[in-house]
Amino acid sequence: MPQQSAASPLIQLFPLVLIFVIFYFLLIRPQKQKEKEHQKMLAGINKNDEVVTLGGIHGTIVSVKEKTLTLRIDENVKMEIEKSSVAYIKNPKNI
Secondary structure, three states, rough: OOOHHHHHHHHHHHHHHHHHHHHHHHHHHHHHHHHHHHHHHHOOOOOOOEEEEEEOOOOEEEOOOOOEEEEEOOOOEEEEEEEHEEEEEEOOOOO
């Protein structure tokens, strides 16, 4: 009888462990991989790349600083934005 009561808590804990493993492989791990790819893309950003920001603004990079970059949106219209607000590069040159 004592073995049966010792196994019971393990059996009750198994579904929780299983749920955590499923969440890890379906949610946490893919998100970390996506974040790693985004950081790699931001590190390789260069002058004259055409980008789209998270807010949907399309522009061409004029200058790149450590944490910010300057976008040319139209003739004589420039804005400085955070690097992290770049969603993607429209025409990546390294592919």
